[in-house]
Amino acid sequence: MNLNELTIKEAHQKLISGEISSRALTESCLAQIKKEDKNIHACLAICEEEALAAADKADARLKMGETGDLLGIPYLCKDIIMTKGLKTTAGSKILENYVAPYDATVIKKLNEAGAILLGKTNLDEFAHGASTENSAYGPTHNPLDLERVPGGSSGGSAAAVAAKMCLFSLGSDTGGSIRQPASFCGVVGLKPSYGRVSRFGLLSMTSSTDVIGPFTKSAYDAALVLKTIAGVDALDATTVPEVVEHYDKIMTGDNMENNQSTKPLAGIKIGWPEEYFLPELDFNVLARLQEAAATLEAAGAIIKKISLPYTKYAVPVYYIITPSEISSNLARFDGIGWGLAKDEAVNLQDFYKQTRGAGFGPEVKRRVMLGTYVLSAGYYDAYYKRAQAVRTLILEDFNKAFAEVDLILTPTSPHPAFKIGQQANDPLAMYLEDVFVTGASLAGLPAISMPAGLVSTEDGNNMPIGAQLIAPRLQEASLLRAAKILEKN
């Protein structure tokens, strides 16, 4: 087995026992990137020199007896999170030459923990999309079938973990952008509760739902990364003060690993919402989810049918609130102070229009237009205000459900990865990709996508599909405990 294929847990054991060095581990990942990324295009930038220097520093810390969980562990980061001294493009031409002057809080925390930043990953421009085809720097290919998309918007980060280019990666999830690509690429993708992880240094898209989270090869690894990046931050007023739990210890304690004869999920009630399993759901996807439910039952969980009646309104609400917040958040890209500037205009208004017209790609323009429209005089009440009221009803749906059950089980996506170009001219079809993932985002709930097996595609290939678990706010520990049961092998 090559070192880059290890989980964080396995690599950590080998690092602290001195069996391997962080340098060797880092070199192994860099070699894999060089070998595979010309076909996959998961990465937008690699910082080899800095990574090797950081690895040597981690090796020195290991020699001194330090044993941190992420010390010496290499990772990649979605290119919408600020990394000091490195370009942060957000997948957009408007930021083609933008060098972040500071590190995001999550990067700072990972640096302190001794994790090794290898580079930045591809994404839909400004995280607007569900396929990574909207990147101004070309699409990322799914490592399991290069003709297919990796999902999005954090498609580069998902593909990088699937292709074993790093031990984990960071993504951001606004309405499914971690969970859906995790489903398409067959990896673990965790969206923490809204406010659990600082977003200082994350380029804002939809401030009321944006969250940073990890892609990993196992639920346990996701717990290790979450524990490191979570917590209150004075630089992000939306972070919550609740204590960060030792998710990894909670997962492995209480007979989770040591005593196989007990039922680790005994008494845990898991909801099966009928609105996520409508008759038109692909029967292969349904079969994988039934198997997931059976696995959870075998571990002692009780599966209970529930109803989330406002589910069908989650995507419409999301595609009003999101473009609205985007049109406001992206107003800062005015060509002054940083980023692209189209200098031929004489008049200030024309300068703004030309800069933004040239710097933004089609989907960004579409969303800015849509947001401006629904917020404009005469439409605000009919669209934005109404969407915020229906958001309340969606929230109440989840509150009622969690009075009856501890967790909710759903498919992550209605189908496996589609072909590159297949939905490129139909923005509405692309929005409907988010049908199972926007609910948890609008309600700020923690949710995880776990690989649930393979389903056959129209051309007879087998591609992965994810099972999504959703938990009440800040219940990441119980979410991860159940997620671990869904791991194959």
Added chain:
Amino acid sequence: MSISREEIEHIAELARLKLSDEEIKKFSPQLDSILEYVGHLQEVKVNEVAETATVSGLVDVWRTDEVKEWDREEVLNALRQGELEAGQVKVKKVL
């Protein structure tokens, strides 16, 4: 419902976006179909339902309004991303 060309041009003006003729032609039916889809919300009864703008559960997060030193090098690197004149960020003529 369908958005007219004039409306598209007006929204682009409000959004400070220069759109080509081709873009206007392309966006028009796309925005129509998206608006028709999100229009399904009109069928939901929302009388007396409070609006949700945030889900953090936090209320009024205050801090003291005080000037704090920021790393000098980071400040300079931030400023250097744009056009400078005599150490000041240069903006366009407004009047």
